[in-house]
Amino acid sequence: MDVLIDVFVGLHIIGIASLLGGFLVQMKAMGAGTARMVPAMLHGALTMLVTGVLLVGFNEMNDAMVNNVKVGVKLVVLVAILGLVYVKRDEERVPKGVFGAVGLLTVLNIFIAVLWH
Template sequence: MDVLINVFVALHIIGIASLLGGFLTQMKAIGEGTARFTPAMLHGALTMLVTGIALVGLNQADDQTVNNIKIGVKLAILIVILGLVYVKRDEEKVDKGMFAAVGALTTANIFIATLWT
């Protein structure tokens, strides 16, 4: 079971890397007002959602304790990120504030995952 959990953790990290990488590669475009949500950002967020749900289920099946409040907060933030990215995915330019919000929420989700014990 540990190997399977570790595989899903790795996939979860790949998802967050895709989402945050899509944001970071467009830092210059944010300043120019030409930033847009890329398909990699949407797919990364969806990967995070699916693997996160799987990780909760696998950890509970393995009789490990799961902090449901932490998972709920992370899920709420991810749903906001997914909503923003999904709705604006086809637009040529995205508002600076909205694009920055996705980056800030993604970073917040990383810090919640690593610092909240």
């Protein structure tokens, strides 16, 4: 079970890298007001959702301690990210505030994962 958990942690990290990478690639365009939600951002967020839910399940099956409050907060942040990215995915230009919110929420989710023990 530990190997399976480790594989899904790696996939979860790949998802956050895709979401954050898609945001960082568009930062220059955000300054010009031409940023858009690239497919990598949506796919990364969906990967995070699926792998995160599976990780909680795998850890529960493995009798590991799961901080349900932390998981709940991360889930709420991720659902907000997914909502913004999904709704704006077909627009050619996304408002700076909306695009910046996705980046800020993504970074917030990373810091919650790393700093909340």
